[in-house]
Amino acid sequence: MSRYAVNSLLYRLKKDPDFRAKFISDAGTALADADLTDAERAAFLARDMRKINELGGYLHLVMSIPGLAAH
């Protein structure tokens, strides 16, 4: 598990609308270069914020990414 990889990706999804749009339209391509474990990648591909939080994603990020947030 990489706390940095997971959270820097969450941060980019929140703050970079172009990257977020790319992720929403084709998550696999958007994540192609991301340095994630298999479990982390699967959680992002499934947009499973609960799992991402369990894997170290900060709560305030998983709750506030436009269009992807868990509430």
Place this chain on the structure above:
Amino acid sequence: MGRIVFAGAMSHVLDPDYYQRACGALGRRTVEECMREIAGMGERFSATKADALIVVADDHLNAFSFNAVPALCVRIGRHVQRMSQDHAEAFDKVLDHMPERYAVHEGLANAILERGVERGFDLALSWEAPVDHAFLSPVNTMHGTRPIPPLVPIWVNCFVAPQPTARRCFAFGQHIAQVVAEGPWTAGIIATGGLSHFPELSLPRVGETDTVFDRRLIHWMETGEHEPLLGLTGDELHKAGEHEFLNWMVLIGAVTPARADVRYFGELPRINMAAVEWRLA
């Protein structure tokens, strides 16, 4: 000689629509009652005609990315911008209708920073970091349509482990009080966030609070017993969802041994809302 003329701490997601969505009618009613008390605190603060308002709050991974996460950071410069977020959700949405630019009290901010470093606080500084709801929701609720005095925004790393200790935050607050006393300005100080919510920063536990822990903190603040607060550990605060109490520890250090009066305490499933004001000599 300067002095601190007002001190208050309060919850910082002050948005009736957010709590309506999260907790229904009780959520709306609770936050509106809390906001009324905070507005009253703002009227008392404005009556002091203070030169500056020091705002001690935390970053919700908005101002600081994972490039660097400062333990304690003083915002310097002449102005500070509101954080902007496209298609804002949840607690970010409260910022949408707030003014975008605020004056910074450059002299006081620089003094806190420079003398802090001289006295052994390895403070971070920023000319650019924007402020989010943790700063602006309380400030705007306090002031309504009245002018907002120049701010001194100070961030405490409340969320990204390892955080500064409660004892260190208290000591930094004592430093702030010393700087104010040495200077020509009067200042108010507010600390924001809390009380108990989001234990362990775990999504499945959103909706839990630790009211017993809150009551214990409140008792110590009301009685001016600050020594037990110094021993609070990061693990205790994390488990009880009291991460943002580190902001309050800075304020308590600045006004110790003053006693606090609770203006509002209301339990919600998502968070315990609070507004507290200190009796200053």
